[in-house]
Amino acid sequence: MIPIAFDYEVAESVDHAIELLKENGDEAKLLAGGHSLLPIMKLRLATPTVLIDLGRIDDLNYVRDEGDHLAIGAMTRHCDMERDATLQEQCGLISYTASLVGDPQVRHRGTIGGSVSHGDAASDLPSALLALEANFVIKGSGGERTVAAGDFFEDYLQTTLAPDEVLTEIQVPKLNGAGWSYKKFNRRAQDWAVVGVAAVVERSNGSIGSARIGLTNMGSTPLRATAAESALSGADPSSVAEATSSADEGTSPSSDIAASSEYRRHLARVLSRRAVEEALSR
Amino acid sequence: MTQAPERYIGGGVPRKEDPALVTGRANWTDNIKLPGMLHVSLLRSPYAHAKITSIDVSAAREQPGVVAAFTGDDLAEDWDKNPQANPAAVTGYGMSLDQRVRQAQEGGESSVTDTPETTGEQPVDEKTRTFVSWIPTDDTKIPNHWPVARDEVNYAGDIVAVVVATDRYKAQDALEFIEVDYEPMEPVVDVEAAVADGAPLVHEDIGTNESFTWTLATGDIDDAFNRADVTIKERYLQQRLIPNAIETRGVVANPDAITGGYTVYSSTQIPHILKYVLAVYCDVPEQQLRVVAPDVGGGFGSKLNVYAEEVIALVLARKLGVPIKWIEDRSENYLATIHGRGQVQDIELAATSEGKILGMRVNLLADMGAYLMLDGPGIPILGAFVYPGVYTFDAYDFSVTGVFTNMTPTDAYRGAGRPEACFAIERIIEALAREVGLDPVEVRRRNFYEPFDEPTDTPAGIQYDSMNMPMVLDRVLELADYEGLLEEQRRRRESGDPVQLGIGFSTYTEICGLAPSQVLAGLRTGGSGWETAKVQMLASGKVEVITGTSPHGQGHVTSWSQIAADALGVDVNDVEILHGDTALSPYGRDTYGSRSLPVGGVSVHLAAQQVVDKARKISAHMLEAAEGDMEFEGGRFSVAGSPDQNVTIQDVAAAAYMNYDLPEGMEPVLSEEVFWDPPNFTFPFGAHICVTEVDTETGFVKIRDYFGVDDCGPVINPIIVDGQLHGGIAQGVAQALYEEAIYDEEGNLTTGSMVDYLIPGAPELPKYTLERTVTPSPTNVMGVKGVGEAGTIGAPPAVINSVVDALSPYGITHIDMPASPWKVWQAIQDAQGQEAGTRDADLSGRPSQAADSTDTEGGTDS
Numbered sequence A: 001m002i003p004i005a006f007d008y009e010v011a012e013s014v015d016h017a018i019e020l021l022k023e024n025g026d027e028a029k030l031l032a033g034g035h036s037l038l039p040i041m042k043l044r045l046a047t048p049t050v051l052i053d054l055g056r057i058d059d060l061n062y063v064r065d066e067g068d069h070l071a072i073g074a075m076t077r078h079c080d081m082e083r084d085a086t087l088q089e090q091c092g093l094i095s096y097t098a099s100l101v102g103d104p105q106v107r108h109r110g111t112i113g114g115s116v117s118h119g120d121a122a123s124d125l126p127s128a129l130l131a132l133e134a135n136f137v138i139k140g141s142g143g144e145r146t147v148a149a150g151d152f153f154e155d156y157l158q159t160t161l162a163p164d165e166v167l168t169e170i171q172v173p174k175l176n177g178a179g180w181s182y183k184k185f186n187r188r189a190q191d192w193a194v195v196g197v198a199a200v201v202e203r204s205n206g207s208i209g210s211a212r213i214g215l216t217n218m219g220s221t222p223l224r225a226t227a228a229e230s231a232l233s234g235a236d237p238s239s240v241a242e243a244t245s246s247a248d249e250g251t252s253p254s255s256d257i258a259a260s261s262e263y264r265r266h267l268a269r270v271l272s273r274r275a276v277e278e279a280l281s282r
Numbered sequence B: 001m002t003q004a005p006e007r008y009i010g011g012g013v014p015r016k017e018d019p020a021l022v023t024g025r026a027n028w029t030d031n032i033k034l035p036g037m038l039h040v041s042l043l044r045s046p047y048a049h050a051k052i053t054s055i056d057v058s059a060a061r062e063q064p065g066v067v068a069a070f071t072g073d074d075l076a077e078d079w080d081k082n083p084q085a086n087p088a089a090v091t092g093y094g095m096s097l098d099q100r101v102r103q104a105q106e107g108g109e110s111s112v113t114d115t116p117e118t119t120g121e122q123p124v125d126e127k128t129r130t131f132v133s134w135i136p137t138d139d140t141k142i143p144n145h146w147p148v149a150r151d152e153v154n155y156a157g158d159i160v161a162v163v164v165a166t167d168r169y170k171a172q173d174a175l176e177f178i179e180v181d182y183e184p185m186e187p188v189v190d191v192e193a194a195v196a197d198g199a200p201l202v203h204e205d206i207g208t209n210e211s212f213t214w215t216l217a218t219g220d221i222d223d224a225f226n227r228a229d230v231t232i233k234e235r236y237l238q239q240r241l242i243p244n245a246i247e248t249r250g251v252v253a254n255p256d257a258i259t260g261g262y263t264v265y266s267s268t269q270i271p272h273i274l275k276y277v278l279a280v281y282c283d284v285p286e287q288q289l290r291v292v293a294p295d296v297g298g299g300f301g302s303k304l305n306v307y308a309e310e311v312i313a314l315v316l317a318r319k320l321g322v323p324i325k326w327i328e329d330r331s332e333n334y335l336a337t338i339h340g341r342g343q344v345q346d347i348e349l350a351a352t353s354e355g356k357i358l359g360m361r362v363n364l365l366a367d368m369g370a371y372l373m374l375d376g377p378g379i380p381i382l383g384a385f386v387y388p389g390v391y392t393f394d395a396y397d398f399s400v401t402g403v404f405t406n407m408t409p410t411d412a413y414r415g416a417g418r419p420e421a422c423f424a425i426e427r428i429i430e431a432l433a434r435e436v437g438l439d440p441v442e443v444r445r446r447n448f449y450e451p452f453d454e455p456t457d458t459p460a461g462i463q464y465d466s467m468n469m470p471m472v473l474d475r476v477l478e479l480a481d482y483e484g485l486l487e488e489q490r491r492r493r494e495s496g497d498p499v500q501l502g503i504g505f506s507t508y509t510e511i512c513g514l515a516p517s518q519v520l521a522g523l524r525t526g527g528s529g530w531e532t533a534k535v536q537m538l539a540s541g542k543v544e545v546i547t548g549t550s551p552h553g554q555g556h557v558t559s560w561s562q563i564a565a566d567a568l569g570v571d572v573n574d575v576e577i578l579h580g581d582t583a584l585s586p587y588g589r590d591t592y593g594s595r596s597l598p599v600g601g602v603s604v605h606l607a608a609q610q611v612v613d614k615a616r617k618i619s620a621h622m623l624e625a626a627e628g629d630m631e632f633e634g635g636r637f638s639v640a641g642s643p644d645q646n647v648t649i650q651d652v653a654a655a656a657y658m659n660y661d662l663p664e665g666m667e668p669v670l671s672e673e674v675f676w677d678p679p680n681f682t683f684p685f686g687a688h689i690c691v692t693e694v695d696t697e698t699g700f701v702k703i704r705d706y707f708g709v710d711d712c713g714p715v716i717n718p719i720i721v722d723g724q725l726h727g728g729i730a731q732g733v734a735q736a737l738y739e740e741a742i743y744d745e746e747g748n749l750t751t752g753s754m755v756d757y758l759i760p761g762a763p764e765l766p767k768y769t770l771e772r773t774v775t776p777s778p779t780n781v782m783g784v785k786g787v788g789e790a791g792t793i794g795a796p797p798a799v800i801n802s803v804v805d806a807l808s809p810y811g812i813t814h815i816d817m818p819a820s821p822w823k824v825w826q827a828i829q830d831a832q833g834q835e836a837g838t839r840d841a842d843l844s845g846r847p848s849q850a851a852d853s854t855d856t857e858g859g860t861d862s
């Protein structure tokens, strides 16, 4: 529980952070809320010798209404999203999902940028962002780029972020009346999800227009339940159970002490049904 | 002067110790910083079982800040080497004090004053080094337990090297420079596998994995089974649990140049016992050792031990001549502090077709882990006395075999043997109810004792002190609205609600008030069970109480103040409770086993009464009245019939202190010390109902309500008793639904952090509805019983009975603890003949059990 010695640098701005990343190469890690990074440093599973703190950069902590979408600064904490009125009204899925992350201490330190950049398939926000088809704004020495959530997560704890890049903003659509739900299955309120399911459902003349389903902890990255999504497209609300019975198709969840892969698949189906039903009722 | 209210006992005096605790101003061991102090980090084995083929600490010695680094061989001569050779404490190896006393009494060779010279002891390498005190049988196999392993490591976490540096960070960094070559050996990570033919041996030199077998039998058990209409056989698993005190362990050892002795500060429950064991193990003259338990942040039994790290700190302080500190980090706490439970229980019940129990057989395999710890072998034995529970019958047969495995050693964890016993009887009584077609409430009633308030014989050959089961059961049924719950359950069953309702009972008793010393001797615990208190009134009229108990969260400072204040008629804030320091008193039997109030608190009461007795004599002298005419009320002595003639107890204390004019021959000061050895244990009891909602689609269990009616005799402080019950039930719920130490096949602890080892928090726990009844114990003058473990003992079967009840329409009759959603789902899949896939047991290294544990013979064919 004692990390190796490291240096600590304060980034004054995003550009300064990028500069520091370049200077320090592989030895450096960005520090956001520290609630994913510090635990693995304490176990010496990560051994960066320089931490670059993004915490003093004021203009990364915001939720803004950008007309057609909402923009969330990478350093916005879970507790801020949980309470943000704009998010609650226009994209309730995010504020609600943020309210289920860990415990109050974790939500007061952890950030959406850290959650996304860490690339943990067991994190809650990434699958919600997949279901929302969010976009991520990334800045590096080569300039700025925008990556769709669907293209961002590559493998277990791996994303498209280059070592000298900083995630600066997360862009999510306004839900405009589309139904949403996040079903998190865990044994204790403070735990990571054994399985989580995010759903965004558009209604169209009494039937389901389209449904987008994001799966938490069902593989090495957050996933979309594409088979269930197509089965739901245009379907009658009474056929949700049948349509979501394919929610685990194409997934390869792990077996560990919390759940077998078979049980995870079962949970994904049950939770998808419940999520879509709840989304339809909202 | 503040006027004391009439009585504090029974009132909710806020805990005196809480302001400091909740504002972080307590004096934890890690807050102790001494000049020149060095810090220890320990290299621990990553293997559960391996030979150390080579080890090299020389590179670690070269690291910045490192003062010294040692292997087990380097320190082999140090454990018992005292430069000021002392004849008094040498021969304790592998022998408890108890054994030594017996040997001495029987004219044996060894006595407390023997020296190696006089006994011609074995050379250092051939002695058995051990921390065990409770040695159940003559032929108990005791493995050598080196503080720092030498040739072999026996569990993942065994210490293999020590680094001493100027700070903890440097010490920790240097560990990475120690080179160790291990030759892995096959580990034993399951008690059943450990006793199978051809199992790899944890300790090859011992030649078996069975440490001991201990039995107890009363009545004619074969006859009971022959006469039975119904016999039931069940197997239950008590998973390993990790105690998780909020403050991890820690120790500071400080050499004293003047005495040549040492002060050892340790986050321990047992400063007095630790002092003796350290003196013997390390060959330090006991009179030169002072042990202090500073503020201690919880123990739950895990600090009722003597650990290698305490020995290491003391021996390094001796070797290096400077203060040495070791503080356990949380990862180490998971690996290297004792675990609890870890039993396979085979239980058989013989009964009539009317549901009356005739006899019970209990066969246990108890997982000792890699070594025997202080009371490790005794834990299942403590349980042996309460398997019959609150039911009376004629024949009982108990046997336990202690088994070595390559896992963390086990010992006392809140309840210590008794939760296991209570679980077994409260689960199998449900099987009996099912078998004979009775409501679980009715079958219990048919087997209860008639209420009694004098000691009453039990099937386990002991005497319960007082009990009234129908009273607590009736009340809890009312509280819970049992009829209403049954109605709701029926509705949900009929409508096929995916969320089913479970109603689970537990009617329990347990053993508190450890313990009559003669009983402990009979059990070969190696310890005694008295307690001591000294109550002294100071010149200013204030009161100091020195107690031999060692609180680490229980609130003794408050409760003992209430007891002393009531007896002396003084203000509760005029009393200070001093504890946890052998310099205050070398005597004390410390805190564990719900003993503190019924033994230690009673001692405070008795000592305070003696102070009052002496003060009464002095007051009579002061008022020139006859002692027999003195009345004492509200801290004031007055002459019967003339209330104006009076003195306060404070006036008396001052007079006693000044010693100008005391009755002829009376010694000065008001200071009385009591040593009290209880004549019997105490037995709290109660009835609990747990109401669960089980989501049959996901397997998730939610505790909706929890009702309890508990009886721990008269209550000193209801706030503290509520707290003990809330926390106790939480720990019982934790075992039933959440916690389990899981090892993989290689013997790695896979639940080595708070992420994987699931301690429930407030969101997981229900709102408790608790009431109490008061049945005084005849064991002590206060009638008090103790309540520290009641919740943890009563709760697990209530929860599991509830889950099983919810699922009974599926034909499910048992689910192992912890009843995780995954396990519940597996049981439902099995019951429906559907594929459950990989099982949790496949990944946990423990026996798989689930569905078919009930093996019923006979049936209700009458």
Ligand SMILES: Cc1cc2nc3c(=O)[nH]c(=O)nc-3n(C[C@H](O)[C@H](O)[C@H](O)COP(=O)(O)OP(=O)(O)OC[C@H]3O[C@@H](n4cnc5c(N)ncnc54)[C@H](O)[C@@H]3O)c2cc1C
Residues within 6 Å of the ligand: A029, A030, A031, A032, A033, A034, A035, A036, A037, A038, A039, A054, A074, A075, A100, A101, A102, A103, A106, A109, A110, A111, A112, A113, A114, A115, A116, A117, A118, A122, A123, A124, A125, A161, A165, A166, A167, A168, A190, A191, A192, A193
């Ligand atoms: C006890 C506990 C329980 C938790 N429970 C949950 C849970 O239930 N659900 C859940 O989703 N999460 C949970 N978490 C994780 C929590 O949400 C973390 O806060 C979050 O995953 C990471 O955010 P952070 O701001 O703390 O990131 P950090 O730990 O500071 O950083 C994480 C990683 O991302 C990198 N990084 C951070 N910010 C950026 C950026 N702007 N650009 C590029 N790289 C960046 C860092 O270099 C690091 O590698 C839990 C954590 C703890 C300690």
